[in-house]
Amino acid sequence: MGLPAGYGVLVTRPTHQAQGLCRTLEAAGAMVWLLPALEIEPLSAAELPAEAVAPLGRADWLVFVSPNAVRHGLACMARHGIRPRADVRIGAVGKGTERALAEAGLAVSAVPDAGFTSEDLAAEAAFGDMRGQHVMIVRGDTGRGWLGAHLRACGAQVDYLAVYRAVRPRVDVAPVREALQSGRLHSVIITSARGLDNLWFMLGDSGRESMQRLALVTVSRRIARHAEQGGHTGPIVVAASPADGDLLEAVHQASEHHNTR
Known part of the structure; x- marks a missing residue:
């Protein structure tokens, strides 16, 4: 089963670790934005x-x-x-x-x-x-x-x-800010608390506020709690593992919230 038409997903893994996940999401029908929140x-x-x-x-x-x-x-x-x-x-x-x-x-x-x-x-x-x-x-x-x-x-x-x-990478965040403002992003995948902190900083106050309303897919309750403590108000789905297939399944679960809105 594919994702809803036009369903946008933000991937924040380091670039060298993100390509397989991006391909997996795109094969399921997602529109994918890659914004590395960490650089190794x-x-x-x-x-x-x-x-x-x-x-x-x-x-x-x-x-x-x-x-x-x-x-x-x-x-x-x-x-x-x-x-x-x-x-x-x-x-x-x-x-x-x-x-x-x-x-x-x-x-x-x-x-x-x-x-x-x-x-x-x-x-x-x-x-x-x-x-x-x-x-x-x-x-x-x-x-x-x-x-x-x-x-x-x-x-x-x-x-x-x-x-x-x-470290926090120096990347162009303008495409992601524009996607947030235009409502084309629906889920964000975060696999570390430090990456989430970096993402908030990179997006600025208005971008952070918009991102915190999206569905958040993460890999542990510890990161989920960090997001909640930082002001995240959107739904949070914790994947079974950081494996690409498990993250895709969690995005599917997150998309169900999108379908009911």
Whole structure:
């Protein structure tokens, strides 16, 4: 079943991660606008010298929080000639991260069967008794601290390595503002709280007010609460996962609100 004729969707993923989702939405009949609300920048070689990266080659566990963490973490290791231990165990916060590791030839020891959050990963049996285990968590420069605190409470030694930063991109927002003003946008897809904050800033006060009346499709109740606390008044649909197919299904659900107006 396709989307309603003329149904407009704003995609805010970083450009390099958005193309598949845009094609999926367009195939379902959506009119798609792409406005990246985040841009991923790898940390420089000067910011990640060999001595900072070396612990990745000694750790008992490597935990990657996102596909970007895999991409930039492994590139950083390769740059310094560092390899994981042969017996290292690898954790992935979600299925997309697991796929990125598999594409790099790395087998995952722990990934949530359902869910894609730090809490879901921590619930895996492999993370029960962590006494004597050294865990390196590979992430961006502003990641949450919940997982590290939890694993420390389970007895692990935990260190973080930030390998990328998420920045607000400099892009032309005029087409999106015009689409908002003309009523051609109906849903917006947001996959991070920081991306939502950036989008609000980029659109300005009037654009933010218009966007907050649209249906919001997101990937967690935490982001949904952030949107509500920031003044979002439109319907909110939480997708089953960040996968393109699940986001499309959530957009279908959001479009039902459009149909009843």
